[in-house]
Every structure is written in structure tokens, then in C-alpha cells.
Amino acid sequence: MKKILILNTGGTFNKVYNPINGELEISKKGEALKEILKHQTNLRYDLKNIIHKDSLFITDDDRNKIKEQIINTECNIVIIVHGTDTIDKTADFLSKNIQGKMVILTGTMIPYSINSIEATSNFSMAVGYALSSFHEGVFISMHGMVEEHSKVFKNRQIGEFQRVVCVKE
Numbered sequence: 230m231k232k233i234l235i236l237n238t239g240g241t242f243n244k245v246y247n248p249i250n251g252e253l254e255i256s257k258k259g260e261a262l263k264e265i266l267k268h269q270t271n272l273r274y275d276l277k278n279i280i281h282k283d284s285l286f287i288t289d290d291d292r293n294k295i296k297e298q299i300i301n302t303e304c305n306i307v308i309i310v311h312g313t314d315t316i317d318k319t320a321d322f323l324s325k326n327i328q329g330k331m332v333i334l335t336g337t338m339i340p341y342s343i344n345s346i347e348a349t350s351n352f353s354m355a356v357g358y359a360l361s362s363f364h365e366g367v368f369i370s371m372h373g374m375v376e377e378h379s380k381v382f383k384n385r386q387i388g389e390f391q392r393v394v395c396v397k398e
Contacts, residue, residue, distance in 0.1 A: 232273040233359055234304040236295060237262050238280040238287070240312025242348050244340035253340060257281045261341035262310060265349050272356060275304065284312025284319070284336075292322045299327050306359045308370075309334045310352065313383055313390075316369060320378035324367040331363055334378070335370040338388055 237243065237259050244253040245260070259278040266276065277298060280291050299307050311319055313336040320334050333355040337348040355370035369381045371390035380393050 231306055231360060231363075232275070232304050233356070234298070234302045234307045235262065235266075235274050235276045236298055236307060236309045237276065237278045238284075238291070238295065238309060238311050239282045240284050240310060240336045241340050242310050242312075242335075242337045242352075243281070245342045255281050255283060256342075261345075261348060262352070264341070264345075265352055269353075269356060272360075275302070282312070284315040287312070287315050287319060289322070292319055295319065296323060296326050299323070299330060299332060305330050305363065307332045308352070308355045308359060311336050313338060313371070316371075317378065317381075317383065320367045320369055324378060327367065329365060331359060331365060331368070333359055333368045333370050333375065 239255040243255045243261055245256045247254050257278065262276060279294060295309065307330060311334045316334050316336055323332055335351045335355045337351055339347050341348040351371055354375055358370060358375040367378045368375050369378050376392060381390055382393055384391050
């Protein structure tokens, strides 16, 4: 069975309600992924909780940290939990800096702590795709699809990820 490196970088996926200040904050404990992974009994993986940021605050230094984790792992398959606002920027960065590996980025629009369905679905789609066959490149797993990163975009008007549609003239 293939072994997968899972990098947890924060994002809405990991947000939890802070009853003291009334805000949603990114947990550094990775409870959401740990809960999901309890049910992935046939999965061999290494889980690393890194960065712990909303993706709006992810920097190129953070992207380099992600890149180094990917380059330095023995795993050929990497799943990254990432915030959706800049998932495309990180995917593009990684596509230019990583070769010979399958990298799948995923996230959620609704925190796992509020409603676990979307986060679980998006992450599980990434796992299923990763285990079904190896495809070198960088992919995004969101809203019922896994596609090469440049073929997916976040439609901010309706709050979901969609396939890029090419219109022939």
C-alpha cells in the first residue's frame, strides 16, 4: 500500500470557535484531520501539522516550507490541507517547483468543527484519487472533483470550486 504524506497548513478546515473572544481561530492541534483519519483504517500516512494560518496570510516563505517538506519526504504522494482563498497560488508555486510527485491540495469552505461533511468529503476524495493511481503533478480536490490545478477555480460569487470551461470561438 502506498504511503502518503499529509501536510496540514491551517485554513478554514481547521478553524474552531473560541468561546472567550467569539472568533473562529485556526487550531494548531489538527483535531479535524485526526478525527477524519480515525476512519481511514487502510491508509498508511505521515501527518505533519505545519504553518497554522489562514491562507490569506500564507507567504512565499510558507510555500517554500511546504516545498521543502515535499522534496524531503520519501513519499511520492502528498495531500495538503490548505485554505481555499490562496490554494491556487500555492498549487501554482508547487507545480513550478516539484517534480516526480503527486500533490493534491484540498480544503473546505465551512470549518470541520461547524459541519464535518464538506471537509471530510474533500479530503476523502483526495485520498481516493491518490490511492487509485499515480499521476505526477499538482491537483486540487474540492466539491466532488479532483482536477489538475490549472483546470479548477474558486467561483467567489457562488462560494464553490468549479472546472475551468474553455469556450471555442
